[in-house]
Amino acid sequence: MTTAGRRHRIATDTTATALSDVLVELGIGVGDEVIVPSFGPGAPADSVRLAGAIPVFADIDPRTFCLDPQAVAAGITTRTAAILPVDVFGHPAPMADLDALAERNALAVVRPGAEGGIPEDAGSIARRRAHARFLNSALTGVIVPYTEPGAHHLYHRYSVRIPGNGRPDRDVFAKALAARGVRATVSVPVPVHRMPAHRSGVVLPNTELVAADSLSLPVHSGLTQRELTHVADACNELGGLV
Structure with a gap:
């Protein structure tokens, strides 16, 4: 398994606490940056701060409302430790592009789980x-x-x-x-x-x-x-x- 594959984690649910727990498990904290979206819920950015790291906001694709991989790439620095994409209104984030970007830069990818941890009907x-x-x-x-x-x-x-x-x-x-x-x-x-x-x-x-x-x-x-x-x-x- 690749480094990115080992570091692709899904939280138990969508809350800031659940996402923060995963970041901490990955050793992400003070001095690190995590790229998050600004369009959508505040939990991703909140979770980064709970872990002691710094949220870095990247722009979205105006068609899907999800993170734009090019904007994410532009936001990567030597302090970047992870990308935290979210599916927006039910449209999936562009995970193939984001996973490839994470692998090239040795970054973790952390994603929210199902709301309340319960799959939809x-x-x-x-x-x-x-x-x-x-x-x-x-x-x-x-x-x-x-x-x-x-x-x-x-x-x-x-x-x-x-x-x-x-x-x-x-x-x-x-x-x-x-x-x-x-x-x-x-x-x-x-x-x-x-x-x-x-x-x-x-x-x-x-x-x-x-x-x-x-x-x-x-x-x-x-x-x-x-x-x-x-x-x-x-x-x-x-x-x-x-």
């Missing part, structure tokens, strides 16, 4: 995927989620991007949907590198852009076809920009 996943396929074909005026060829998207969230001028247009679009009985949620209200505990001067243009214009539509497995059609019709009535 296959029926719920299949239902969400069916809902996503319908919305992909029915929606107009918004940018629907992208799935990398060969990837299996779980659609924990169905996050679209609203064309226009970022946050103002996205927020108006969300309010207009709410007036039509569709409860959409802001995908990532604040990127992690902008939060007080992790604020830094790092420039992450794609992270900022996607955080400003993305919106998650209902896609949970309990939706009826009538409700799903109403979601699509309400979005299409708005025509993208409001």
Whole structure:
């Protein structure tokens, strides 16, 4: 087994404590850097600080919302000890590229486990995927989620991007949907590198852009076809920009 293979670890769940435990087991701590995403939950960056190391934020691919391997490569220094990628809204991180990058640089790769350590029900996943396929074909005026060829998207969230001028247009679009009985949620209200505990001067243009214009539509497995059609019709009535 290669060095990278031996040092590719999956935590017991998604919490900062579980991820930190794995980092500590790998001997990662004070003086080390760990590359993490800013778009998504704060647990990866929190776990790095819990281990005594420094989180280094890398930018995302604006199509998948996952870490961009090129941005990760640009963030590697002599102090880098690990990469901590996450699957975003159910789209898998680009692990083949990240594993190859880790092997070339003798880095560990640490990944979150299942939420609560419990695998998801296959029926719920299949239902969400069916809902996503319908919305992909029915929606107009918004940018629907992208799935990398060969990837299996779980659609924990169905996050679209609203064309226009970022946050103002996205927020108006969300309010207009709410007036039509569709409860959409802001995908990532604040990127992690902008939060007080992790604020830094790092420039992450794609992270900022996607955080400003993305919106998650209902896609949970309990939706009826009538409700799903109403979601699509309400979005299409708005025509993208409001």
